[in-house]
Amino acid sequence: MSEINDTDFTVDSYTEYNNVEEYKLPETVTYILLVLHTISSGISLSGNVTIIIQNAMTKRIKSPVNYYLTSMAFSGILLVVFCVPFTVMMNLVNYTWIFGRFVCSTLSYAQTASVIQCSFTLMASSVNRHLAICRPFRPKQSARTVNGIILGIWIASFAIPAPIAYFSTIVAYNDTKFCVEVWPTNTYRQSYSSVIMILTYGIPLLVLMVTYGHITVILSKRPPGEECEEMVARRCSARNKNIKVFLLAFGAYCVCWLPIHVITIVGDVNPSIYDLKSVHVLWLFAHWMAMSNSAVTAMITIFLKSMFSSCLSKVFRKRTESDVSHTRAELSARRMTHETIL
Template sequence: SQTCCRGPFAHRFVQAPWRVALWAMAYVAVMLVALTGNALTAWVILAHRRMRTVTNYFLLNLAVADASMAALNTPVNFIYAARGEWYFGLGYCRFHNFYPVAALFASIYTMTAIAVDRYMAIIHPLKPRFSATVTKVVIVCVWGAAVVLAFPLCFYSNTRNVPHRTLCYVAWPRRADDAFMYHIIVAVLMYLLPLVVMAITYSKVGVTLWGSSVPGYSSENYLEQLQAKRKVVKMMVVVVVTFAVCWLPYHVYFIVTGLNRQLSKWKSIQQVYLAVVWLAMSSTMYNPIIYCCLNSRFRAGFKRAFRWCPFIHMSQSDEMELRITRFHPTRQSSMFTLTRLESMASEWKHKVVVSNKVASEWKHKVCVSNKVAS
């Protein structure tokens, strides 16, 4: 969002055609990869019954937020930043300022919900997990909160005709002061706070899954589910770290330019803005790539989608990944807990037997010593 007469659009800088062409290719690549990847992610989840788990419903919501932002805002962001002129009218000006913040909020708090769900499933396995209904309610609440937080951008957005062009901006009541304060609130609520929550939850989950020793008498079922949970957590940590890296320069940019308003007159600020926005928008295209690399079921689903390609081979194990359902999604946590408790019980039983054996040996030695002494 831009305050009137401030930011990279307040001063119109003419770019060389080759720069515009390079930036255009970069932004188009983000849009195409994000749309294709997130559409495939949604298809894999919706078309395969085994993929309809709580975590994957959240990933579906994440894919919707990313795909919609890539389609509705990425090209417009590039055109406005490169040309410095608004061509799309007042209505889309309001939507253009409003929706990226709403989608960003929905994305990061969807990831936070996944972290909380993983935390409850692994740290407190005896407590009930999110059901499908609760998951849908959480998603609706996340989008509701996103709309509330982003609404001021829609409400205060306006267009203004200046010599030879039109600007789209946010007409805050106190101009730059309100804009800076809003960016601080956004950075805290939509970046720092959820990242801190996810760092804490995934740290505790990591200690539980990797730090604790595996019982020696663990069942094969327990070990298999332990590995599956480790893979899911590893994948989500990569997703969160990628998101954090992509959006950090964006928040830093608006805070720094808010503190030093003279930077908006710097001729290279347009290139900095284009780079920062590109990196932020590129976050919408990485998740499907991460899923494909780190999750065998998503990888099998993507292979099925592209099985018409001569160089894509769909193996029998890939088919089994999508067809066989070993556990119902809502029972998976309880099954993991049961096998975990069974393994712990076996280990304790073994320890008791060993302790009794040691006690018997000591008792025998004492008896022998008494006989020798007598």
């Protein structure tokens, strides 16, 4: 741990530490944020665990979609378990860092890794859906290929934010401790923040706009489902539902993470905005929105996939009933033939 001084920090860069007492929130605002974090964390944890269990138990439909959704569920759990409790304690309860250097180094690192994993997975799934629809006769990705892609995403997710773990440290101002990133210069900090913004927001937005825009054009030119057989129509419906899952998930990702990205980028360019208590309150609500993204994504997935599972179970039940009826008719015909011969 180090003390805040002119060697480590400049007044212009870290003026937010000059009046620590001013950042204590009114009790009403604190309680509202605590309730919001509790609700969103509970939904995220239970929802993502449900997704993992459901996909693990659904052995009939081991599709790339389920692999990607399971990977995103693990990312959501990582965010809730390793990030939310510590940031809530620091920002809403103690107003000082009490968890030591190791947790300080891993907190923002794990948060950024989770964000990168989610955005990269959304990109991979969109490319997978694009290939499946644009090239329907091409063999779909095998489980080994999908698992390899997911493993590569996780490795990249933990490698890219390594500088955050390296530059994160504990600093002290009077009797208050903070977990912050201490970069050699503000230029490095701003450049890295811009790179993370592009990787987790700009590029995914561009990729999903191109892939799903092309998918929409292709589907609009194909004949309606009524001209297909029933099973083909149901498969088309399931495919479209999977597209909706990822589109809504990405929409939720964009909405939830945009405010904190904007505040961070503006704060890197002009750190004096953090002197305003209103900006501090806005940051706390923006942080809650970002942390609640995994809960929103889990609810979207459970709602749409449960509808899909219900539809799928009806298909299997109908096929089973059809097979049973066919078997009974065949046995009855054989019995009648046997009696005729006798």
